[in-house]
Amino acid sequence: MISLIADILSWTCLLGGAIFLLIGAIGVLRFPDFYSRLHAVSICDTLGAGLVLTGLMLQGGLSLVTVKLLLMFYFLLFTGPTAVHALAEAALQSKLKPLVDEHES
Amino acid sequence: MYVVITIVILIAIAIGLVRAFRGPTLYDRVLAANMIGTLTVLMVAVLGFMSGRPEFLDIALVYVLISFVSTIAVLKVIALRSNATAATEK
Amino acid sequence: MDYLIDIVLLGLLMITGFAIVRMRSLLAVAMLTSIYSLLSASLFVALDAVDVALTEAAIGAGISTILMLATIALTSDEEKAPRHTPLLPLIVVTATGAALIYGTLDMPHHGDPDAPVHHHVAPTYLHDTPGEIGVPNVVTSVLASYRGYDTLGEVTVILTAGAGVLALLGYRTRRLNSRGPGNRQLVVLRVIAKLFFPLILLFALYVLFHGDYGPGGGFQAGVIFATGFILYALAFGLGNAQRVIPHRLLRIMAAVGVLIYAGVGIESMLLGGKFLEYRVLADDPVTGQHLGIMLIELGVGITVTAVVLIIYYGFVSRLHARDI
Numbered sequence: 001m002i003s004l005i006a007d008i009l010s011w012t013c014l015l016g017g018a019i020f021l022l023i024g025a026i027g028v029l030r031f032p033d034f035y036s037r038l039h040a041v042s043i044c045d046t047l048g049a050g051l052v053l054t055g056l057m058l059q060g061g062l063s064l065v066t067v068k069l070l071l072m073f074y075f076l077l078f079t080g081p082t083a084v085h086a087l088a089e090a091a092l093q094s095k096l097k098p099l100v101d102e103h104e105s
Numbered sequence: 106m107y108v109v110i111t112i113v114i115l116i117a118i119a120i121g122l123v124r125a126f127r128g129p130t131l132y133d134r135v136l137a138a139n140m141i142g143t144l145t146v147l148m149v150a151v152l153g154f155m156s157g158r159p160e161f162l163d164i165a166l167v168y169v170l171i172s173f174v175s176t177i178a179v180l181k182v183i184a185l186r187s188n189a190t191a192a193t194e195k
Numbered sequence: 196m197d198y199l200i201d202i203v204l205l206g207l208l209m210i211t212g213f214a215i216v217r218m219r220s221l222l223a224v225a226m227l228t229s230i231y232s233l234l235s236a237s238l239f240v241a242l243d244a245v246d247v248a249l250t251e252a253a254i255g256a257g258i259s260t261i262l263m264l265a266t267i268a269l270t271s272d273e274e275k276a277p278r279h280t281p282l283l284p285l286i287v288v289t290a291t292g293a294a295l296i297y298g299t300l301d302m303p304h305h306g307d308p309d310a311p312v313h314h315h316v317a318p319t320y321l322h323d324t325p326g327e328i329g330v331p332n333v334v335t336s337v338l339a340s341y342r343g344y345d346t347l348g349e350v351t352v353i354l355t356a357g358a359g360v361l362a363l364l365g366y367r368t369r370r371l372n373s374r375g376p377g378n379r380q381l382v383v384l385r386v387i388a389k390l391f392f393p394l395i396l397l398f399a400l401y402v403l404f405h406g407d408y409g410p411g412g413g414f415q416a417g418v419i420f421a422t423g424f425i426l427y428a429l430a431f432g433l434g435n436a437q438r439v440i441p442h443r444l445l446r447i448m449a450a451v452g453v454l455i456y457a458g459v460g461i462e463s464m465l466l467g468g469k470f471l472e473y474r475v476l477a478d479d480p481v482t483g484q485h486l487g488i489m490l491i492e493l494g495v496g497i498t499v500t501a502v503v504l505i506i507y508y509g510f511v512s513r514l515h516a517r518d519i
Binding site (some may be wrong): 108111112115118119122125126131134135137138141142145148149152153156158160161163164166167168170171172173174175177178179181182183185186 | 203220222234240241243245249252257260267384402405415419429430
């Protein structure tokens with residue numbers, strides 16, 4: 001019984017994570033400006049990765065595999081936003097202007 | 106049903122590739138490369154579970170670290186290059 | 196159905212290859228090459244070749260991209276337009292490609308059990324490894340024990356490459372730049388680099404010594420170890436990195452690795468066996484094999500780390516010298 005609940009939960013997490021990754025990718029394709037695309041990737045990618053890894057952890061049970069997945073989640077949690085921050089800093093340094101609405105001045 | 110997840114991630118990688126080819130500025134391409142790196146990590150983890158071999162997780166861990174260092178290196182080179190061109194423009 | 200993933204990945208690889216050829220901006224080409232390496236590593240994972248995928252990930256997506264970027268920063272940023280129409284090269288490439296495809300029509304199918312490659316030494320290695328060597332990873336047992344002499348040649352080639360780069364590029368000492376311009380924006384990167392640097396080194400040691408039981412081994416571990424130091428150099432500047440690992444130490448390390456490897460061979464000769472015959476290294480032959488494999492993987496890891504860092508220092512110290 002408990003394994004059935006864990007299975008259903010894990011599949012929900014996996015599907016939810018995959019959908020978020022897809023939404024993030026579509027956002028990267030369709031947003032008009034570099035900074036908004038950056039925003040889409042960083043948020044959706046980290047959330048999608050977290051959900052997918054949680055789903056895999058529930059499939060793995062309590063073993064070394066779960067520890068490695070936890071380690072991977074911890075690495076992604078730290079390096080993802082840092083890379084995005086470095087990217088935004090570099091773009092600002094080279095004077096890439098964000099797209100601002102002209103009516104609000 | 107791991108195949109469904111893998112196919113969704115592959116579609117996301119293909120969309121990211123479109124951005125990598127089109128992206129008007131260089132930073133768009135770096136962003137696309139970083140995103141494809143994260144998606145590849147997740148796909149390798151799911152493929153590992155699909156074929157019943159949890160050793161693939163070592164590969165996924167290596168990718169996470171390597172893609173991070175590679176992104177930082179690209180940004181450093183771009184910054185150095187723009188410093189150099191700014192210095193020669195004066 | 197299993198081939199669907201392979202076909203999609205190969206299609207993506209082909210599209211990326213076309214884009215690499217057509218683009219003019221070389222920095223974009225470097226990023227696309229890194230994506231190409233990641234995709235081919237996924238293909239190797241889908242084909243169940245785990246050690247190759249680990250090596251391709253560590254080297255193709257990491258070190259190759261970084262060195263290519265350093266080269267582009269040292270030279271020009273834009274590819275010059277070709278001045279001749281490529282008609283003759285196109286004809287040559289098409290003819291060669293057609294001949295190659297015609298040649299593959301005679302090859303056995305993918306995974307055919309009657310293929311000649313499955314009938315000579317491969318069954319012997321697969322059959323004898325659990326009894327003679329006792330490690331689950333047959334790739335490691337073949338590389339390190341059955342074909343240990345070839346691997347000694349590979350390590351010596353890596354050492355020669357490092358010596359070649361050292362002779363061509365030279366080396367310059369950078370001063371400590373803890374007070375450089377644009378320091379404030381590096382704070383986040385420095386904190387994260389300090390956090391991740393020991394983790395990367397520890398993971399490299401794990402890959403080195405776990406290579407008997409999972410994917411890994413000396414080459415991959417050496418590259419990951421060097422990548423940790425490259426992260427440190429990117430965050431804190433080349434001057435600080437050269438204080439942590441000075442160039443003299445790297446030159447000594449590169450030679451020491453090959454020395455350990457050849458030393459194991461000579462030691463086994465002194466103990467009565469042949470060159471690189473590990474089973475005489477301990478009382479029990481299987482323990483002797485384990486000891487031999489561990490020592491030579493250590494030697495390979497040390498040499499690869501040192502050579503990768505020598506090449507990195509050679510490139511990047513030139514970079515800094517020009518931009519000041």
